[in-house]
Amino acid sequence: MKYAAITDRLAHLGGAKWEVHARAKEMQAAGKSVIQLTIGEPDVATPPALITEAKRAMDAGRLGYSNGRGEPALLEALAARYSARTGRAISTEQIACLPGTQTSLYAVLLTLTGPGDEVLIGDPLYATYEGLIAATGAVAVPVPLRAEHGFRMQAADVAARITPRSRMIFLNTPHNPTGAILTADEIAALGALAKAHDLWLLSDEVYEELVFAGGTFASPLDQADLADRVVVAASISKSHAAPGFRSGWCVGPEEFSARLLPVAETMLFGNQPFIADMTTLAVSAPSEVARGMAERFARRAALIYDKLHGVNGLAVHMPDAGMFTVVNINATGLSGECFALGLLADEAVAVMPGESFGAALAGWIRVSLTQDDAQIAEACARIAAYAARKQGMAA
Template identity: 55%
Template sequence: MRYASITERLASLGSEKWAIHIEARRRKEKGEPIIELTIGEPDLPPDDALLAEATRAMHAGRYRYSNGRGEPPVVKALVEKYSKRRADITSDNVLCFPGTQTALFAVMLGLVEKGDAVLVGDPLYATYEGVIRATGADQVTVPLRAENGFHMQPDDLERAVTPQCRVLLLNTPHNPTGAVLTAGEIAAIGEVCRRHDLWIVCDEVYEELVFSGSFASPFDDPELAERTIVCSSISKSHAAPGFRSGWAVGPADFANRLLSVSETMLFGVQPFIADMTAYALTNPIDTSAKMRTAYKRRADRIVTALGEAPGLTPLSPEAGMFIVVDVAGTGMDGEAFAWALLDEEQVAVMPGSSFGEGAGDFIRISLTVPDERIDEACRRISALAARSGFRKEKRA
């Protein structure tokens, strides 16, 4: 039988990148005492008020077909949120989706196709390559260097641009490294995008989890407004990843053109979840503040503990719910170290190879478990590093 070419383009870009996470879950189900530090699943539950609002909405009959652009309450809430950042925002600028992932998929589908290319920093979030290649476009990477704190450099971006490039997929705060771009850095990156007439698609899902200083976005720069599209959700900010509630906000012409794509895919999101999202965006909820405090504290504990371990170099994040650790000093790359850690110490982390070639010597550790589990995981990670003996083996 015949299949569409998209199945080939995405053949190794799905669950294969999460092989260690999937295997760790399998072992946990068998009763093994795995410390799971793989995915960004907050250890705090959603605020009780959000669950109460979703329940209220369901019992009020808010489970019927939805508006293709988004339910009016959540569209209104998003207009209020983003008009504080830019006064020209109206409902014409907003599209709602079930989660940031779906928003990114639809946005890319509306901007690029075969023969085009998308620029993205490397390291990069694990699903970005699939989102890009699903469209038929090529991925062009821009190196994010540890010596620059994984902040994208305008000169590196300039060197990476090809005539086929149409979009820069930007992620700040950044996953997996936790880097947060400054307004000045964004302006310099934006100038490159203006010269080459590039769209900027900015994944801002960790906006509420910046540890110190302010959050900056190309969306807020009037010089970049016509070319910037923001994608985000309540998954991280409100500890509600399973509710799948996200959005895209950009130029009105873009949103109007993409509406038919969105409606063909989904024709709206669940109204009761939209009501919960509207409540989350318009009421004081302290979930993100609690997470910021906890994740910064846990990141600091890891830096202290693993900084003393042989062959390991933890790199402090500026935001988010992860920390990356350079394991090259152990003689293993991130893939080999992560599998050895699972097999020998029953700790599950993500290998850097899931996040691009530039992260091959790293592991990514989630900060979403209690402090005592973080401390125990650090003891086990340090133990593996101490006996690594500069091993060169790589798991087959």
Template identity: 55%
Template structure:
């Protein structure tokens, strides 16, 4: 039996990137004492007020078909909060609602690229970006995010890769897996390239509410000179500890949203009204859990970096936001995959090899900061002992 070209384009983008995570889960199920630092889930439960809101919606019968664009109340709440945060006026017709950031990004990409086109994206990158680009038939073109620039995308590196086939630049700020935040001047320079070459600028901003103290976030949506070519995607998955409820959105020019509406309606005719009501409540009330998460994640990142850099040859890229930290394992003479598997086998700590996030992290591993403080201490103890044992063996 034959399948379509999209299945072939995505054939090598399956679960292999998560083999180590899967192996760690199997060992946990067998009763092994594994500290799991592979994936980023909020370290708190869904807030009670949101649970109550969703239940109230169910009890009120809010389970009918929705508006294809999403519920009006939610779209109006999003327009208001984005006006407050970005300093530009939006209305509900600037918004389409989706089940999570991933679906929003998939739909938006369908609206900006197709077979024969190219989309520029930073490398390292979130694991699904290549898939949403390839699904359109376009090719992903990697822009290296270099440690010497704090893993922040640089305009000169973008410019060097723009061709006549380029249609869009995909940004992720704050960034997964590095925790980097693009500076206003860097965004301005990237915006100039988008204007010069008539490119769309797509911004994944799901970690906006997890910016650590002392850092600040700027969205390209706040730049008025490129207002007609910026689409942002986000959700309540991280900010409100609600990843499993799948509630996200895209916001951008009304003309683009009007054009994208049939794509959205073909995928999913509107989001679930009771979840939309809960999300509206979340947006209007603000998050009761984001501040605690960002303080804990920042504290754990500092603890991790301070100890590993004092006790081992390892070096840590200190994140500015998000749920992860990167550790450079090259001083041990190991690549990311060898280090990660050996750490799991010998020390019982599961981390993600950088190779899961592109071609430019071959000597880095990603650690989730979402484990509790006791597990973090245990993990750092084990990593430190393991790294010292590798250094001794190499002498």
């Protein structure tokens, strides 16, 4: 039988990247105790006020069809939020609400790119981005995010990879997996390239509210001279500890939003009104749980650095935001994949191989910061012990 070309483009870009996580879940289901440090699941429950609002909305009959753009109250709340952030008027006509950041990014890419177009994207990158780009028929062009630059995208590296087929620069700030935050100056330099070559700037900003103390969030949307070519996407999944509700959005120029609307309507035709009501409450004020998460994740990143950096050849990158840190394990002589699989088998600690996030993170692992401090400390002891054994064998 014949299948659509998209199935070939995505054949190796799905669950295979999450093999270690899947094995760890299987071990746990079989009764094995595993320290699970693979995915970015918030370490607190969804705030009770949001649950109460969702229930109130359901009891009030907010269970019918919505529309392709989003519920009016949510659109107004998001317009107010981004108007306050940018210092200029953002209208409801610039916004579309979709189920989660992932769906929002997919809709944006379908609207702005197509077969043969090139998307300049940082490497390392979040594991699903390759699939999102490939699904449209576009081609991902990796731009190395170098450790010596704090894993922040540099305009010179982008410029060297621009071709006549380039269509978009895809940003993720704060960044997953490294926790890097682009500075306003770096964004301005990237924006100058986008203007010079007529490129779109797409920015995934789902970790905006999880910036650590001393860090400063910057967005291309906040730079008025880039407004006609910037689209940002976000959700309440991380900031409000509500990943299961799948409530996200994108913001861009009015013409972009109008062109995206039939794409969104073809995909889903509206999100759920009771979830929209909950999201309206969520985005109308700063998150009550984000600051606490950021403080705990920063503390755990520092704990990992103290216990692993320089130990048995390991090197820890300190993040500035988000739910993860990355650790260089090249001194062991193992790939990130081999290290992660061996660590799970021998020490019952599950981490993600760096290779799941691009070639630039080969020989690294990504470690989630979402378990409690005692679990993180125990995991570090096991990681150090495993690295010592493997380094000894490599020597």
